[in-house]
Amino acid sequence: MHVKLYSSLLVVFLTGAVWTQSIRTMDDEDPYDWSYYNFECPQECFCPPSFPNALYCDNKELKEIPPIPPRIRYLYLQNNLIETVTEKAFVNATQLKWINLNKNKITSSGIEKGVFSNLKSLLYLFLEDNELSEVPAPLPTSLEQLRLARNKITTVPEGVFSNMENLTMLDLHQNKLMDSTFSSTTFQGLNSLMQLNIAQNSLTQMPPILPANVMQLFLDNNSIEAIPENYFDTMIKLIFLRLNNNKLTDEGLPTKVFNISSLLDLQLSYNALTRIPAISVHLEHLHLDNNKINSVNGTQICPIPIPGDYVYERNLPRLRYLRLDGNEIKPPIPFDLMLCFRLLQAVVI
Ligand SMILES: *[C@@H]1O[C@H](CO)[C@@H](O)[C@H](O)[C@H]1NC(C)=O
Numbered sequence: 634m635h636v637k638l639y640s641s642l643l644v645v646f647l648t649g650a651v652w653t654q655s656i657r658t659m660d661d662e663d664p665y666d667w668s669y670y671n672f673e674c675p676q677e678c679f680c681p682p683s684f685p686n687a688l689y690c691d692n693k694e695l696k697e698i699p700p701i702p703p704r705i706r707y708l709y710l711q712n713n714l715i716e717t718v719t720e721k722a723f724v725n726a727t728q729l730k731w732i733n734l735n736k737n738k739i740t741s742s743g744i745e746k747g748v749f750s751n752l753k754s755l756l757y758l759f760l761e762d763n764e765l766s767e768v769p770a771p772l773p774t775s776l777e778q779l780r781l782a783r784n785k786i787t788t789v790p791e792g793v794f795s796n797m798e799n800l801t802m803l804d805l806h807q808n809k810l811m812d813s814t815f816s817s818t819t820f821q822g823l824n825s826l827m828q829l830n831i832a833q834n835s836l837t838q839m840p841p842i843l844p845a846n847v848m849q850l851f852l853d854n855n856s857i858e859a860i861p862e863n864y865f866d867t868m869i870k871l872i873f874l875r876l877n878n879n880k881l882t883d884e885g886l887p888t889k890v891f892n893i894s895s896l897l898d899l900q901l902s903y904n905a906l907t908r909i910p911a912i913s914v915h916l917e918h919l920h921l922d923n924n925k926i927n928s929v930n931g932t933q934i935c936p937i938p939i940p941g942d943y944v945y946e947r948n949l950p951r952l953r954y955l956r957l958d959g960n961e962i963k964p965p966i967p968f969d970l971m972l973c974f975r976l977l978q979a980v981v982i
């Protein structure tokens with residue numbers, strides 16, 4: 634009995650060994666596997682054998698982009714001294730999905746026309762911290778993320794975004810965009826856009842009509858004075874709205890402009906408001922610090938009539954966090970404010 638069991642185990646073990654060996658032999662003869670260990674790699678760069686689709690050329694003081702081999706999907710070129718993006722370097726790199734060119738010295742005139750639009754599989758293009766004066770155009774319509782923060786962009790070429798049906802994230806913060814940079818059609822066609830960051834630019838007005846799927850809109854550190862009536866009516870998915878450090882006044886805000894039922898987080902710090910604007914019952918976070926608000930009337934700002942003693946929690950206003958510091962309000966916190974917002978966890982006053 635014992636011997637039999639032992640020998641059958643041995644058989645299994647041996648079979649396993651033979652199987653392993655036969656795989657090895659096949660591998661040695663497989664031309665694909667040969668190239669796997671001997672693929673071309675630009676000498677300035679690092680090609681990790683375990684990740685053959687990636688090319689690491691970051692932090693190398695490169696002045697030029699080396700020729701990109703055809704197998705590459707992920708290309709890391711950040712933190713160099715690159716000034717130009719030439720078609721020649723990318724001619725064979727048709728599988729590229731991801732290009733990181735952050736922190737270089739690329740100018741708009743240094744980008745050869747069509748170099749990006751030829752890359753039909755490109756999903757992510759990062760060009761932050763460069764010297765661009767324009768949004769590069771044309772761009773591939775496959776893009777999902779376009780990051781252009783901290784450049785000197787003043788110009789958005791007409792139609793550059795018009796067929797980008799898959800773009801979910803557009804980051805243009807810390808540039809030199811002005812109201813006149815945009816036309817009424819600039820953002821049309823961005824049907825998948827969820828996040829738009831135009832913070833730290835030179836806008837005095839809200840950007841023109843934005844796509845309906847935007848969930849996060851960041852406009853901090855501009856000089857926006859007013860919001861048009863019904864501006865947010867089409868943005869039925871808006872969740873986060875940041876307008877800190879602008880020049881908003883009570884006169885610039887239509888009465889119900891922030892009564893947006895999808896909105897959970899509204900930031901209006903460092904503006905010139907003297908009154909608390911009307912909010913929706915669904916809002917959870919409200920930042921109103923560093924304005925000129927001098928009084929709080931809980932009855933007036935309550936989005937519903939002050940709830941009575943026996944009310945279902947689901948019917949209560951959702952506000953949990955309220956910042957009112959840096960205004961002209963003197964404690965104590967008015968009692969009707971607490972009666973209205975029963976779910977409040979923190980009030981900073
Ligand atoms: C592109 O591929 C062709 C054909 O394999 C080759 O001759 C050429 O040198 C390659 N160009 C670059 C920039 O890699």
Ligand SMILES: *[C@@H]1O[C@H](CO)[C@@H](O)[C@H](O)[C@H]1NC(C)=O
Nearest residue numbers: 773774775776796797798799
């Ligand atoms: C957008 O994404 C879908 C689904 O991944 C894809 O089928 C379509 O071709 C993409 N559109 C463009 C313009 O690349």
Ligand SMILES: *[C@@H]1O[C@H](CO)[C@@H](O)[C@H](O)[C@H]1NC(C)=O
Nearest residue numbers: 806807832833851853854878
């Ligand atoms: C706005 O500017 C202030 C003051 O310069 C700075 O502290 C803050 O980080 C900036 N915020 C954004 C989102 O740009």
Ligand SMILES: *[C@@H]1O[C@H](CO)[C@@H](O)[C@H](O)[C@H]1NC(C)=O
Nearest residue numbers: 889892893894911912913936
């Ligand atoms: C806010 O909008 C809701 C419907 O979306 C409405 O029922 C409510 O009366 C509005 N509140 C104010 C203060 O206008």
Ligand SMILES: *[C@@H]1O[C@H](CO)[C@@H](O)[C@H](O)[C@H]1NC(C)=O
Nearest residue numbers: 929930931932933934967969
């Ligand atoms: C707050 O507003 C309500 C309704 O407008 C008013 O009846 C009440 O007197 C106000 N409370 C204070 C303390 O001013």
